[in-house]
Amino acid sequence: MAQFPTWTVGQIAKRCGVKVSTLHFYEDKGLIFSWRNTGNQRRYFPDVIRRVSIIKTAQTLGISLAEIKSAFDTLPDQRTPTKKDWEKLSKAWQDKLAARIAHLSLLKKRLSGCIGCGCLSMKTCPLYNPDDTLASEGPGPVLLDPALLQKEAE
Ligand code: FES
Missing domain, CATH: 1.10.1660.10 (Multidrug-efflux Transporter Regulator; Chain: A; Domain 2)
Known part of the structure; x- marks a missing residue:
């Protein structure tokens, strides 16, 4: 065999x-x-x-x-x-x-800026998340949302 x-x-x-x-x-x-x-x-x-x-x-x-x-x-x-x-x-x-x-390249790039988590602790936060307006889109770091990153990576 x-x-x-x-x-x-x-x-x-x-x-x-x-x-x-x-x-x-x-x-x-x-x-x-x-x-x-x-x-x-x-x-x-x-x-x-x-x-x-x-x-x-x-x-x-x-x-x-x-x-x-x-x-x-x-x-x-x-x-x-x-x-x-x-x-x-x-x-x-x-x-x-x-x-x-x-997707991962975009994630790597995003990690050094505002991630929309609500902390408002970075200079870029007022630009991307003024007064934590992103909180209305859901909990967590909304700018790192896998679906959003996927969409932007395409
Ligand atoms: S990094 Fe947290 S809200 Fe910008």
Whole structure:
């Protein structure tokens, strides 16, 4: 059956820097796949290393497991994905990452000025939030509202 070298769950965990329980969790969620050898032990094809690496990286970029699963669902689960398969997957995330970068850049820029929190403690507050008029738009730092930043970043 195996056309590639196969790995045990412990080998995959060690190589990827994750716990065995994490791999079982990913498998339960349908993010990775294994097969059973004649001794009923889990075995993995090497592409699972790439899947796990992408899951870990995507999570650090704020991509949810559900989004990762949906992207992975476009890949074949029983054969090693080709270069083209991976290119297709990464393309789907590029726009999302670009929007996120724009959002974070705007947030970084905004942090040094008035954020509309109601403190009126900065020189720029009278300009952006005279007499705390922004309080009427809701609680918290309204100028850092994620929806507003997203809209401005687009
Ligand atoms: S920084 Fe708080 S209201 Fe301007």
